[in-house]
Amino acid sequence: MTPAGTLLCATDLRKAYGPTKALDGAEFSIHPGEVVAVMGPSGSGKSTLLHCLAGIVTPDSGTITYAGRELSAMNDSERSALRRGEFGFVFQFGQLVPELTCVENVALPLRLAGVRRKEAERTALHWMSELEVADLGSKRPGEVSGGQGQRVAVARALVTQPRVIFADEPTGALDSLNGELVMQLLTEAARSANAAVVLVTHETRVAAYSDREIVVRDGKSRDMERIV
Template sequence: MTPPAPLLSARGLYKSFGPTAALDDASITIAAGELVAVMGPSGSGKSTLLHCLAGITRPDRGSIDYQGRELTDMTDGELSALRRTDFGFLFQFGQLVPELSCLENVALPLRLNGMRRRAAEAQAAEWLERLEVADVAAKRPGEISGGQGQRVGVARALITQPKAVFADEPTGALDSLSGERVMKLLTLAARETGAAVILVTHEVRVAAYADREVVVRDGRTQDLAAAL
């Protein structure tokens, strides 16, 4: 049987910032529904790899194929549209909009895609319930804990039913118990929706939730499963 085509595949990525090469012939393949941990020391290029895969940063050279579409050939408008529909994002400090309530933050991606407010907020309420933070719906991000904020962030990342979620150190600012809760809920929700998760982390306990690990060192990638 022919294996299914990968959801996202990058080959020979190079990216430099001035004289410093952040990526040096990096490659990675992500299957649909797969959770991959991208690990490596600080400054190794793992966040740059994540940003290239998500279409936030353009590589200097190399190819990134997303379901048969070459990301490096897309316009900024096409990439922006892709990030609104097919990609979800979760960052270390949540990056919730401070002026909006948690409910409005979760509904925001749907609103940006043209959904009416009442319908968007109804879905947002369901996702807050799913992530066990329904009680903070009316609060603003500055009024809740870091762990609650990250769970709100997970809800916002998944509300559009994305095919891929890009998570950059999502537990880096949390205590161990809050981090474990966020990872359990993120993993469960992603499995239920079928979203792939590309997770940048330096924590072994967080990487343990992944199906496999890819290590980045000096801008180069090594798939640990393939190396065994």
């Protein structure tokens, strides 16, 4: 069933929270290096789709295949390991650990994967300079601006050189200028690393940074590319 060359692919996903159907037969696929925007009105199930794809939430039914492996067949710790090693995450907010310095925050995924502290922080600094926030290394998240913090978060998502980056409203808390900057840096870094980006957003200008767009309405997905 998996279309040739896809990295992450989901078919017929269903997920209900109590009586509300968050996903009702959603489909998804993404190629390496591709940026796919997931759009749709509030409550349409965008975030649930992202959480399912990332293995954070287990769908009630449907299949998710990542690089030939079936996600629903993995147990929790295997999926955790997958998220640690192959996936990166950027959220709207609440993601930087407030008591760690910025560089420690960026180094965190590497440290979780078992990399030694010095080496992890060296790599972290490299990615921070890619995102033009290298000078914030020793500051704590509370001491930097929202845009800077989000760029630190993007650096953290990239630091393990993941193959898929999941971004859930990454610009939701930013003004348009900072939002554009974050999107530009994120997509550029992802493209140069040949990482795929699943971008959940409700802003079309943010979605315009994608290569392709999927609209989720009432738990069903539509690939807008095939319409045209």
